[in-house]
Amino acid sequence: MRFLIIIPAHNEEENLPFTLDSLQQQSFKDFKIVVVNDGSTDQTQEIIRKYTDSDPRFETVDLQKSAHQPGSKVVNAFKNGLRTQNTNEFDIICKFDADIILPENYLETVRNAFKNNPEYGLVGGLLYVEKEGSWVYEGNSNKHHVRGPLKAYRRECFVQIGGLRETLGWDNIDSILLENLGWKEIVLPELHVKLIKVKGADYTIRPADYYGRYFYFLGLNRFLAYVASAKEAAKSKSIPFFFKIIKAYEACKANQLELKISKEEQKAINDKRWKMLKKKWLKM
Incomplete structure (x- = not known):
């Protein structure tokens, strides 16, 4: 099974290297990564270039900065990256954030879950944040919901739900729609993913x-x-x-x-x- 991983990134110069390094260090190697540079004004573009120049599995798309609103911005960037690829060449489509650190066995474990369970439509691990020097469970959602920063969809499921919706609530809409179509959303609790910064901290909406x-x-x-x-x-x-x-x-x-x-x-x-x-x- 082959992964297509789309990573929207806006001004992520401090976090993105950790994410991309953790992907390069994966035990499972059959993937393509598209980093979508969404109008960054820092060194994000230069960081991306270091990976695209040295590893053919990495590609990039440059966008003008879009309005920073929850949901729509990140999905818009994701869709721009997705449009550059032939999704029929992949079995698993991922939307990852640019500020996560994956364990080395992450892709391999997700691949095995999909391979062994044809009813699985969406799979992911659990998010952990740093608190007082320790990594603790984020706790922003129940442990049966795959959070937005680490979505991995079986391609057939992704197509059936119509992809991601460019709207607030997209990462709950997908879960409900796929379940309604008979697919399962599965969280693998043994996969601990480190989230470097707190989600929503830079939204201007009250x-x-x-x-x-x-x-x-x-x-x-x-x-x-x-x-x-x-x-x-x-x-x-x-x-x-x-x-x-x-x-x-x-x-x-x-x-x-x-x-x-x-x-x-x-x-x-x-x-x-x-x-x-x-x-x-x-x-x-």
């Missing part, structure tokens, strides 16, 4: 606006969006936070902002969320 927009672009109906908003407000122990999230969600709805999912996909997402709600809270 937390309440983020969640309101996220719930809207995920396609949640009003009831489920309000339930999700209440959950986030409870975490923050702030009633005003709930109303701020709702305000952002309703503003998107009033402006009829374009969703990147079809009506059928939106229904599948809401059905999945409703089943999760009944299972967890209503014990049904």
Whole structure:
């Protein structure tokens, strides 16, 4: 099985060498890497060139800087890299971030998981962040969800879900759609991936606006969006936070902002969320 790995990168001169070195050191060697330089103003381009000049498995794409918004920017860069390749030449399509360090057996373990389990559509490890000198589990999501920085899709699954959506919530939309099509999302807990910097630290969007927009672009109906908003407000122990999230969600709805999912996909997402709600809270 052969990997195609797309890595969007914007001003990652400090982190990117760790990511690319960890890929060069993989026990499994059959891969191609496309690093998409998304308008970097630091030395990112020069760092990429060191790898493309010395290793034929590395390629690069240069873009003008796109607006830094959660979801859309990184997926736009990913798609630009993907368009330069013939995906039929690969079995596994990966979207990796430019600030992760993979264990040496990462690709080999993922390859074996796909090879031995034809129902697997999305596979990944767990993210760990440095805290007080130790690497600890990131904990931003449940341990059954493959996080955005380390997505690996079986090509057939990737094609069936229509690829990645250029929108906030893309890394949850993919999970729901592939499961709806009968594929499985699998986390391999033995694969510890180091995340060098905290996700979302450079977004300019305010937390309440983020969640309101996220719930809207995920396609949640009003009831489920309000339930999700209440959950986030409870975490923050702030009633005003709930109303701020709702305000952002309703503003998107009033402006009829374009969703990147079809009506059928939106229904599948809401059905999945409703089943999760009944299972967890209503014990049904």
